[in-house]
Amino acid sequence: xxxxxxxxxxxxxxxxxxxxxxxxxxxxxxxxxxxxxxxxxxxxxxxxxxxxxxxxxxxxxxxxxxxxxxxxxxxxxxxxxxxxxxxxxxxxxxxxxxxxxxxxxxxxxxxxxxxxxxxxxxxxxxxxxxxxxxxxxxxxxxxxxxxxxxxxxxxxxxxxxxxxxxxxxxxxxxxxxxxxxxxxxxxxxxxxxxxxxxxxxxxxxxxxxxxxxxxxxxxxxxxxxxxxxxxxxxxxxxxxxxxxxxxxxxxxxxxxxxxxxxxxxxxxxxxxxxxxxxxxxx
Ligand code: SF4
Numbered sequence: 556x557x558x559x560x561x562x563x564x565x566x567x568x569x570x571x572x573x574x575x576x577x578x579x580x581x582x583x584x585x586x587x588x589x590x591x592x593x594x595x596x597x598x599x600x601x602x603x604x605x606x607x608x609x610x611x612x613x614x615x616x617x618x619x620x621x622x623x624x625x626x627x628x629x630x631x632x633x634x635x636x637x638x639x640x641x642x643x644x645x646x647x648x649x650x651x652x653x654x655x656x657x658x659x660x661x662x663x664x665x666x667x668x669x670x671x672x673x674x675x676x677x678x679x680x681x682x683x684x685x686x687x688x689x690x691x692x693x694x695x696x697x698x699x700x701x702x703x704x705x706x707x708x709x710x711x712x713x714x715x716x717x718x719x720x721x722x723x724x725x726x727x728x729x730x731x732x733x734x735x736x737x738x739x740x741x742x743x744x745x746x747x748x749x750x751x752x753x754x755x756x757x758x759x760x761x762x763x764x765x766x767x768x769x770x771x772x773x774x775x776x777x778x779x780x781x782x783x784x785x786x787x788x789x790x791x792x793x794x795x796x797x798x799x800x801x802x803x804x805x806x807x808x809x810x811x812x813x814x815x816x817x818x819x820x821x822x823x824x825x826x827x828x829x830x831x832x833x834x835x836x837x
Contacts, residue, residue, distance in 0.1 A: 586748045588769035591825065592776070595783035598824035602782040604775050611782040612727060613810040615643060616651040620695045623728035625651065628681060628715045632672040635807055641668040653694060657685035680715035687713050699729035706731065718759045726781070732772040735781045736762045739788035746792065746831035791823035798823045798832050 602611035616622045622642060629638045642651070644667045650656050656664075665678035691709070692698040701709060703725065710721040718736075725731040736759050744766065745754035752765055770776065790802035797803060800822040826832045 586744075586751045586765065586769065588766050588780075589771075591747070591828070592770075592780045592783060594824045594828075595787060596779070598819070598821075599783055599786050601779060602786065603779040607779075609810065611779075611786075613639070613808060616646050618651050618653075620699070620728040621653055621656070622646075622651050624684070624695070624724050625656075625681060627720050627723040627727070628677055628684070629668060629671045631677075631715070631720065636809060637671050639809055641671050644668070653685050653689060656681060657689050659685075677715060683714040684716070695728070699725075699731070703731045703733065707733075722763075726774060726778050730774040730778075732774045732777050734763050734767040734770065734777050736766075737781075737785075739792075740766070740781075740784055742794075743784055743788060743792050743825075746796070747825060747829050749830050787823070787825070792825075796823070796831070798826055798829070798835070 601607045612623065612626070614622055625645065626638055626642060629641055645651055645664075648663075648667055650659055650664065650667070659678075659682055661675075661678045661682055664681065665675045668674045668677060668681075671677060688695060688698055698709070699706065706725055706729065707721055710716050710724060711718070716724070722733045722735045726733050726735055741754045741757075741762060744752070744762070752761065754762065757765075767777075770780070789805070789807055791797050791800070793803060800820050802819070823829070823832070
């Protein structure tokens with residue numbers, strides 16, 4: 556199946572993306588989120604924004620905001636490759652459209668998004684979500700014009716939207732500067748700076764505040780940082796870490812060019828600042 560298309564979402568250019576230089580002065584076990592980000596970019600290259608070699612979040616429809624909202628719901632407890640396939644089927648069925656989605660038949664929608672986890676509940680949730688957005692705001696653009704704190708509170712009242720999904724939607728579809736916390740984030744920071752926080756048990760907001768405190772309120776940087784951490788988690792910082800490489804070569808997206816950096820064999824770019832790595836090597 557071909558999921559490529561000329562409709563690639565290009566977020567606005569970020570000023571800070573032009574200032575990315577590897578930081579070689581980062582002290583061990585100090586949480587300097589911006590320096591961590593710089594090291595990741597030096598390794599993987601930019602993954603989001605107009606200068607990314609291949610967009611980390613591939614968009615196939617002419618409605619990128621809605622496509623991202625749908626993707627953020629479908630990816631809950633589901634591998635991204637399945638989400639890409641489901642999005643392609645929804646696109647072919649003309650359902651990446653708020654009005655069409657709001658009137659969709661739940662059974663039909665469920666067959667299109669199968670085998671995503673909880674596909675029946677997600678089908679009903681997506682329809683209810685589209686209806687709620689239409690009734691409350693008219694369209695997504697109006698919803699995303701709400702102030703960040705108001706928008707977050709509103710999103711959390713909508714079907715199938717929890718804290719992580721709300722932040723993904725706000726950041727990637729709405730370009731609000733929020734840092735997304737997921738299981739990968741907790742795993743990576745628990746290994747990097749274990750003394751800074753009880754990463755696995757801390758609340759979503761605690762983790763978010765500790766990391767975001769060191770970052771500028773730049774939505775493109777936040778979006779790229781989350782993508783970089785995701786890439787680190789699936790290439791090197793797996794449940795069984797591959798600190799010295801080679802990176803995991805599993806295909807996480809069907810988009811051509813998406814895994815172009817896999818030929819690197821220099822290992823995890825965070826080894827010199829990682830407490831877990833240092834402890835494991837004595
Ligand atoms: S050095 Fe190893 S444990 Fe530390 S962040 Fe990299 S892959 Fe994870």
